Amino acid sequence: MKAMTRKPVKRFSTVNLLPRERRRRHARFAAMRDTGTILTARGAAALALLLSLPACLEAPSPPPRNVVLITFDTTRADVLGVYGGDAAVSPAFDALAARGTLFLQAQAQAAVTPVAHASILTGLNPYNHGLRTLHGNRLYHLPGTIPTLAARLQDLGYDTAAFVSAFPCSRRFGLDQGFEVFDADFGGAPEARIGPAGNISTGLAQRDAAATTESALRWLAGRDRERPYFLWVHYFDPHDPLLRPPVPRQEPFMDGFPRFSEMEEALTRDPERFVADYVKDPDLMRSWLRRLYRAEVSWADTQMGRLFAALDADGGLEHTVIAVTSDHGEGLGDHDWWGHGILYQEQLHVPLALAGPGVPRDLLVQDRVRHVDLAPTLLHLAAGSDFGHKVDGISLLPLMTRRAAGDEPRAGELPGPAYADAVTLMRYGAVFDPGVSEVRDDQLYVWIDSNLKWIRHRLHADRSELYDLEADPGEQVNLVPVRPRDAGRLDRALEEEHPMTAEIDFSLPEDDEVRQRLKSLGYVD
Incomplete structure (x- = not known):
């Protein structure tokens, strides 16, 4: 990552917004304050007048942004x-x-x-x-x-x-x-x-x-x-x-992927052929989809x-x-x-x-x-x-x-601490095989405190996970077996928020149009 240099912050003073005479009096008052000058009765009266000036002469508050x-x-x-x-x-x-x-x-x-x-x-x-x-x-x-x-x-x-x-x-x-x-x-x-x-x-x-x-x-x-x-x-x-996106906007990300043109044409003109010819090749699909994602x-x-x-x-x-x-x-x-x-x-x-x-x-x-x-x-x-x-x-x-x-x-x-949850049971249409779905039959609750991340599996408690995000940012080593006290501490903190009290309804929407829209996005079968 290219380092960003911090530029000096320009200080803004409301003094510069005051009328000239007010600025002069403000400067005199500041000088007296800074030097410890003892005010005479006349000076005190002048200062009292200064402090009683109408608010309309003060700098206006900035307008809403x-x-x-x-x-x-x-x-x-x-x-x-x-x-x-x-x-x-x-x-x-x-x-x-x-x-x-x-x-x-x-x-x-x-x-x-x-x-x-x-x-x-x-x-x-x-x-x-x-x-x-x-x-x-x-x-x-x-x-x-x-x-x-x-x-x-x-x-x-x-x-x-x-x-x-x-x-x-x-x-x-x-x-x-x-x-x-x-x-x-x-x-x-x-x-x-x-x-x-x-x-x-x-x-x-x-x-x-x-x-x-x-x-x-x-x-x-x-x-x-x-x-x-x-x-x-x-x-x-x-x-x-x-x-x-338009093909010219895809091409820079498809460099080195020789089958891009034929796959784009098949998906555009003959989707059935695309499914038959390409979807069942997992390596091909992964390479194409990652490039397309970018x-x-x-x-x-x-x-x-x-x-x-x-x-x-x-x-x-x-x-x-x-x-x-x-x-x-x-x-x-x-x-x-x-x-x-x-x-x-x-x-x-x-x-x-x-x-x-x-x-x-x-x-x-x-x-x-x-x-x-x-x-x-x-x-x-x-x-x-x-x-x-x-x-x-x-x-x-x-x-x-x-x-x-x-x-x-x-x-x-x-x-x-940061909280997150995933409480909806869903079947995702698998990208690589139209006959297979990725299934998650669980409810997940996350609590992140400092560098420790706790993932509670509500329906399968034995699958719960603890990670040190600083030492293991890819979340590959589950620390529950070696740090059970930390797992328990984060789980208790999570419980104190009462995030699991709701009765979740996992049935499909009764509205047929809603079901069709969710299906069109791959959320439901």
């Missing part, structure tokens, strides 16, 4: 350039990180799209916000009683708009709460495509990043410029090998760059706080798991960068932070406000400020 939140679906941190991946994948993200703050150890609270996004938008862990499952007939919807970042900013006078790219972020899951504009129009997606696992994308469940960006840009162009705004843009492309992340990054360029051209960047993260990562074969939904670090370690007014520049934060910290941080940066009630996250602004100054954080400025 715009907020842009961008979430990439299914994007591992280590695929991006600034996290050690290919720099060609993420030039827009890397540039944002270079002019702001990059968090090297950000943790998702779930590896399922709607659950993770609910934590991002509420500052609450899943057991507190109540959205626990992707499918089922209960606990799939964020309760209306749970305040969201959008609702809080709306109360503060913000325009709020969201442009999402897939069904798992739709109104069904309650993620529209607080948004005046909630655009989940997937009509532009191709209408009938067969995926490598034999599942069918109907076009009702997703759209590509370019279409989502176009809708967001139209809204930005027509918005009320007298009001600050909160904009959430969600990109789904890395989730689905069917949502492929191309899809790159395509979403390009569209995000278009959004940044439009903000810059409009003069809005200097007044806008930008946050970019992903909801969760992807297995890509690590731990013998291709998709997501389980809780190893390739699925929980997510990218996170902040930039804009109030955000320290060129700062790398090594401390572990969490998705639940993002909403409180954005409220603090944008409006100097908070949720008005207790949340599980904290504002990261004090931590960033201390680290930028080279100081150690004070008590309460470091995030606490």
Whole structure:
């Protein structure tokens, strides 16, 4: 990773905003204070007059800042350039990180799209916000009683708009709460495509990043410029090998893969032939899918760059706080798991960068932070406000400020242990064989305290795991047999949060259209 140099911070003084006479008197008072001059009666009277001047002569408080939140679906941190991946994948993200703050150890609270996004938008862990499952007939919807970042900013006078790219972020899951504009129009997606696992994308469940960006840009162009705004843009492309970028945008990532052209043509023109000729070759599919995954992340990054360029051209960047993260990562074969939904670090370690007014520049934060910290941080940066009630996250602004100054954080400025869960029993359509599914018949709960990570298997306690993330970042050596006391300590801390009290309904949704949309994305058989 290329080292980032810290630039000197330009100090801002409200004195420079005062009228000339007031500045002169302010300087005289400062000189008396610094030299210990004893005030005469006349001087005391003058000082009293100075201190009683109307508040209207004081420096005005800064106006509320715009907020842009961008979430990439299914994007591992280590695929991006600034996290050690290919720099060609993420030039827009890397540039944002270079002019702001990059968090090297950000943790998702779930590896399922709607659950993770609910934590991002509420500052609450899943057991507190109540959205626990992707499918089922209960606990799939964020309760209306749970305040969201959008609702809080709306109360503060913000325009709020969201442009999402897939069904798992739709109104069904309650993620529209607080948004005046909630655009989940997937009509532009191709209408009938067969995926490598034999599942069918109907076009009702997703759209590509370019279409989502176009809708967001139209809204930005027509918005009320007298009001600050909160904009959430969600990109789904890395989730689905069917949502492929244009061929010229795939080609740089297919260098050295001689069968790319024939596979692309087969998948586009004759999906049945693709399934017959290619899917049952695991090595071929793994090589193709890993390359395609990077191309899809790159395509979403390009569209995000278009959004940044439009903000810059409009003069809005200097007044806008930008946050970019992903909801969760992807297995890509690590731990013998291709998709997501389980809780190893390739699925929980997510990218996170902040930039804009109030955000320290060129700062790398090594401390572990969490998705639940993002909403409180954005409220603090944008409006100097908070949720008005207790949340599980904290504002990261004090931590960033201390680290930028080279100081150690004070008590309460470091995030606490990180929680995550995966409580939905799901059968994922296997990528390599349409007749096989990857099955997880368990409920998983994670507690990360310092470098120790505890994964509790609720339905199969003998499979529970303990890892030292500093010594073993790949989570290959289960320490439960040699460190049972640490395992017990973390398990007790997890139990104290009462995350397992909910009755989870694992039945398929009763609504046929919902079932078809979930099937089209490979979530259910």
